[in-house]
Amino acid sequence: MATLAPDRISIDTIADKVYAGERITADDARFLYQHPNLLDLATLANHRRIQKTDPKVVTYIIGRILNYTNVCWVRCKFCAFYRTPNHVEGYLHSDEEILAKVQDTVDKGGVEILFQGGLNPKLKIDYYEGIFSKIKARFPEVILHALSPAEIIYIAHISKLTLTECLERLKAAGLHSIPGAGGEILVDRVRAVIAPYKDTTDEWLECMRAASALGIRSTASMMFGHVETIDDRIEHMGRIRDLQDECQPFRAFISWTFQPEDTNLPIPNKASSADYLRTVAVSRIFLDNFDNFQVSILTQGPKIAQTALAYGANDFGSVMIEENVVSAAGNKFILSAEEFERLICDAGYEPRRRNTRYEPL
Numbered sequence: 001m002a003t004l005a006p007d008r009i010s011i012d013t014i015a016d017k018v019y020a021g022e023r024i025t026a027d028d029a030r031f032l033y034q035h036p037n038l039l040d041l042a043t044l045a046n047h048r049r050i051q052k053t054d055p056k057v058v059t060y061i062i063g064r065i066l067n068y069t070n071v072c073w074v075r076c077k078f079c080a081f082y083r084t085p086n087h088v089e090g091y092l093h094s095d096e097e098i099l100a101k102v103q104d105t106v107d108k109g110g111v112e113i114l115f116q117g118g119l120n121p122k123l124k125i126d127y128y129e130g131i132f133s134k135i136k137a138r139f140p141e142v143i144l145h146a147l148s149p150a151e152i153i154y155i156a157h158i159s160k161l162t163l164t165e166c167l168e169r170l171k172a173a174g175l176h177s178i179p180g181a182g183g184e185i186l187v188d189r190v191r192a193v194i195a196p197y198k199d200t201t202d203e204w205l206e207c208m209r210a211a212s213a214l215g216i217r218s219t220a221s222m223m224f225g226h227v228e229t230i231d232d233r234i235e236h237m238g239r240i241r242d243l244q245d246e247c248q249p250f251r252a253f254i255s256w257t258f259q260p261e262d263t264n265l266p267i268p269n270k271a272s273s274a275d276y277l278r279t280v281a282v283s284r285i286f287l288d289n290f291d292n293f294q295v296s297i298l299t300q301g302p303k304i305a306q307t308a309l310a311y312g313a314n315d316f317g318s319v320m321i322e323e324n325v326v327s328a329a330g331n332k333f334i335l336s337a338e339e340f341e342r343l344i345c346d347a348g349y350e351p352r353r354r355n356t357r358y359e360p361l
């Protein structure tokens with residue numbers, strides 16, 4: 001099909017594509033970011049959502065973010081969580097502490113451990129094989145949703161393994177899937193400003209590609225509202241959409257706004273709630289090869305999370321028994337399963353508990 005010149009794009013030409021189940025272009029997405037009527041975006045995003053998921057249902061999971069170490073040499077400017085090697089506040093949980101946290105998660109109905117930390121130079125592949133094997137031996141029912149691409153690339157590097165060898169060994173030890181963390185904005189110009197020592201865009205994507213080839217699935221994320229432009233956000237989504245076309249690595253897309261408190265990235269104005277809702281809607285419309293879109297209660301709070309359900313989101317994310325990374329940057333919206341269910345019902349949907357595979361429990 002011929003592509004309309006940007007000045008011929010209108011909300012009607014985009015709506016025609018959405019109602020026909022067709023893909024929108026980057027220029028269309030740019031138009032949507034400038035379109036004044038947010039409710040038009042909600043209507044289109046909700047239509048995409050209905051094409052993909054049960055319109056009555058909002059899913060959620062019970063899990064724990066287990067930040068096994070905060071030691072990290074990478075020093076991303078947006079991060080308030082890390083402590084550099086040898087810092088007095090650096091920690092590495094003992095195996096016993098980790099297993100006790102997993103036990104506590106299981107006791108509270110949790111099914112997923114999101115095992116994530118910093119790039120700790122003391123931890124090679126044998127550490128991860130050891131702790132994953134212990135967790136799986138004692139809690140075979142728990143799903144290990146673990147490590148960011150940055151961690152995996154670094155573990156491979158210091159263990160002198162190829163990426164695929166590293167992923168194979170992690171999988172054999174119990175790794176089920178990889179969270180999309182560390183994507184931030186997949187544009188190297190932006191990464192050079194906010195995280196100059198971290199993996200590049202191509203390296204992040206290659207890790208997800210290599211994992212997918214081994215049957216390890218992941219999620220994709222976007223942290224916005226810092227130094228990026230709208231074009232950067234659209235380029236980020238374009239890279240994610242292309243990889244999803246290529247090998248379907250992603251089960252869900254999750255976007256959240258940068259929390260500047262206690263970081264080395266001073267941003268005068270945090271992204272607004274309107275910007276968040278617009279971005280949720282544009283991502284749902286643009287990423288037509290994704291089924292699930294998660295709200296970010298942790299950064300937006302319950303009311304905007306409920307509102308985002310009308311902007312294309314269909315998942316409330318995780319009831320977090322523990323979370324340290326976003327909380328370190330100032331936000332503490334941590335709610336119980338009962339509160340999740342009440343919020344979902346009050347917004348007019350049926351809550352449904354799920355596992356990491358998005359299967360109902």
Ligand code: SF4
Pocket residue numbers: 072073074075076079080081082117118119150195198
């Ligand atoms: S975001 Fe991750 S890689 Fe960057 S400093 Fe924080 S812990 Fe380290």
